Amino acid sequence: MALLDIIKAPDPRLKKISQPVEKVDSEIAQLMDDMLETMYLAPGVGLSAPQVGILKRVIVVDVSKDEDNRLPVRMANPVIVWASDEMFDYEEGCLSLPEHYAEVSRPEKVRIRYLDQQNEIREMETEGLLAVCLQHEMDHLDGILFVDHISKLKRDTILRKLSKLKKQEKKERRKSGSRQKVAASA
Numbered sequence: 001m002a003l004l005d006i007i008k009a010p011d012p013r014l015k016k017i018s019q020p021v022e023k024v025d026s027e028i029a030q031l032m033d034d035m036l037e038t039m040y041l042a043p044g045v046g047l048s049a050p051q052v053g054i055l056k057r058v059i060v061v062d063v064s065k066d067e068d069n070r071l072p073v074r075m076a077n078p079v080i081v082w083a084s085d086e087m088f089d090y091e092e093g094c095l096s097l098p099e100h101y102a103e104v105s106r107p108e109k110v111r112i113r114y115l116d117q118q119n120e121i122r123e124m125e126t127e128g129l130l131a132v133c134l135q136h137e138m139d140h141l142d143g144i145l146f147v148d149h150i151s152k153l154k155r156d157t158i159l160r161k162l163s164k165l166k167k168q169e170k171k172e173r174r175k176s177g178s179r180q181k182v183a184a185s186a
């Protein structure tokens with residue numbers, strides 16, 4: 001198991017389209033497990049491979065929020081084969097846009113076809129929070145963030161704040177870096 005670095009927006013890598021996996025082999029199965037471990041630690045309820053810099057159509061989700069009764073979902077090449085007309089509104093967040101939330105409207109129920117960790121083709125019909133999360137993660141595979149579903153004004157405000165935060169963090173890292181250098185040379 002290994003922890004992966006989660007890319008924060010704004011970042012061009014989050015806008016790329018991910019490639020399908022040819023086969024869920026041991027490497028992809030391991031990636032799924034590493035992504036789950038990273039997601040649990042964050043903590044979050046979903047994570048996609050592009051968020052950890054790997055442009056492959058792989059997602060993991062667990063909405064159980066219960067450490068003792070985890071319900072991990074691992075999917076490769078997920079596609080929506082049916083979606084309900086009824087919509088469901090939910091206040092979404094994202095590990096790549098920390099501390100920001102916005103209400104997004106998506107189909108309430110979806111049926112998804114995917115490859116599981118054993119490379120078997122499966123279908124899952126989901127609704128509510130699980131359906132929201134799976135659709136949110138699948139969006140990431142096409143370079144779409146939850147803020148792309150809200151008004152431009154709100155999106156720009158969130159991205160501007162994140163961009164500012166990034167610059168600040170970079171500055172602080174540089175500062176602590178030079179302090180270390182002084183300490184080492186003293």
Ligand code: NI
Pocket residue numbers: 093094095096136137140
């Ligand atoms: Ni996300």
